[in-house]
Amino acid sequence: MPSSSSRKQWLTTLALTIATATTTTTAFCPVSSHHTHRPPSTPLLLSDAAESFPSDSSNDPVFDVQSSPYEPTESENLVASILSNIPEDDSSSAARGPAINISRETRSDINEALLRLESLNPTDDRPSDSPLMNGVWSLRYAGGYDEDWALPSPTRQLALFLYSGGYSPGLFALRLAGSLPKGLVETGELEIAISREQPRIEAKIDVTLLGGASNSVIVTARLDSVSDVRLTETYESATVLDQSIDLPQALQYSRDLYVTYLDEEILVVRDGSGVPEILVRKQ
Numbered sequence: 001m002p003s004s005s006s007r008k009q010w011l012t013t014l015a016l017t018i019a020t021a022t023t024t025t026t027a028f029c030p031v032s033s034h035h036t037h038r039p040p041s042t043p044l045l046l047s048d049a050a051e052s053f054p055s056d057s058s059n060d061p062v063f064d065v066q067s068s069p070y071e072p073t074e075s076e077n078l079v080a081s082i083l084s085n086i087p088e089d090d091s092s093s094a095a096r097g098p099a100i101n102i103s104r105e106t107r108s109d110i111n112e113a114l115l116r117l118e119s120l121n122p123t124d125d126r127p128s129d130s131p132l133m134n135g136v137w138s139l140r141y142a143g144g145y146d147e148d149w150a151l152p153s154p155t156r157q158l159a160l161f162l163y164s165g166g167y168s169p170g171l172f173a174l175r176l177a178g179s180l181p182k183g184l185v186e187t188g189e190l191e192i193a194i195s196r197e198q199p200r201i202e203a204k205i206d207v208t209l210l211g212g213a214s215n216s217v218i219v220t221a222r223l224d225s226v227s228d229v230r231l232t233e234t235y236e237s238a239t240v241l242d243q244s245i246d247l248p249q250a251l252q253y254s255r256d257l258y259v260t261y262l263d264e265e266i267l268v269v270r271d272g273s274g275v276p277e278i279l280v281r282k283q
Contacts, residue, residue: 078117079266082278085110086141098142098171098277110141114268114276118260127259128225137192137267137279139170168277169203169219169235176240177205177217184210187217192279198222199236207241215241231257231269 072080085106086098102110123130170192177187188206195202200223207215222234234254238245260276261268267279 075117075120075122075263078113078120082110082113082117083140083280085113086278098139107143111143111276114261114278118268121261123259123262124229126228127262128227128229128231130259130262132262132264133259133267134194134196136282137194138282139168139190139192139277140280141276141278142168142171143275143277168271169201169221169233172235172238173203173205173217173219176219176238176245177207180207180217180240191282194223201233209241217241226256229259231259233257 085102087102121127123132127133170190174190180187186208188208190203190205193202193204194200199220201221203219203221205217207217209215216239218237218239220236220238222232222236224232224234226232232254233256256272257269258271259267259269265281267281268276269279270276
């Protein structure tokens with residue numbers, strides 16, 4: 001008959017053996033369906049990873065991303081070249097509009113750059129119907145005519161007006177604003193708005209009268225699409241200081257315009273005689 005101490009030692013050994021067997025069996029048994037577990041195919045989410053591995057900013061990897069310098073397109077370079085040749089508006093002029101005191105050499109440089117720019121027209125399929133036409137524009141350049149050979153004549157401007165099919169509404173508004181007494185009014189900048197509804201063109205110059213009252217000079221015109229690139233511009237009305245002006249029948253004219261370049265920022269048109277006008281969209 002074993003002694004009491006031997007029996008205790010045997011019982012202790014038996015208990016350890018049973019506990020070891022139970023632990024080993026549980027480790028190799030399949031997990032019960034009652035346990036919540038992540039399927040092996042389920043990817044570890046970033047939120048889970050953040051909880052499992054808290055971020056230590058001192059140990060986070062740092063990536064040095066090198067961005068290549070922006071390379072302007074050919075058309076952007078040409079536009080920059082053209083605008084750099086056009087002097088800023090003269091704030092002392094009767095009405096601030098396109099620069100007119102440009103040398104013959106500068107005009108030649110502008111014309112050469114324009115020809116190259118027009119060959120890159122991104123809307124050459126049908127620019128006359130493009131919604132990019134709509135918006136508020138600033139008339140930056142009007143080619144005009146070379147007058148070096150001409151003698152001063154009060155009728156010359158009228159002759160050019162009729163010969164070319166007329167000034168643009170913007171230039172006509174400038175002429176009207178320039179005829180106001182310079183000591184009584186101060187004129188602002190010319191804006192040309194092109195909208196979807198007729199009359200599509202509104203050339204407007206804000207005017208401040210002596211004493212601070214505000215008014216404006218406005219010329220409106222229809223703009224109709226004739227072909228893929230050709231538009232017809234027809235005067236409708238002119239208003240100076242709230243006084244509507246009835247244009248003589250001879251001046252109620254239409255002129256053809258050809259859209260030679262149009263994008264989100266620049267509009268170039270030429271009249272029937274090929275004289276270019278450059279408009280820059282106002283932000």
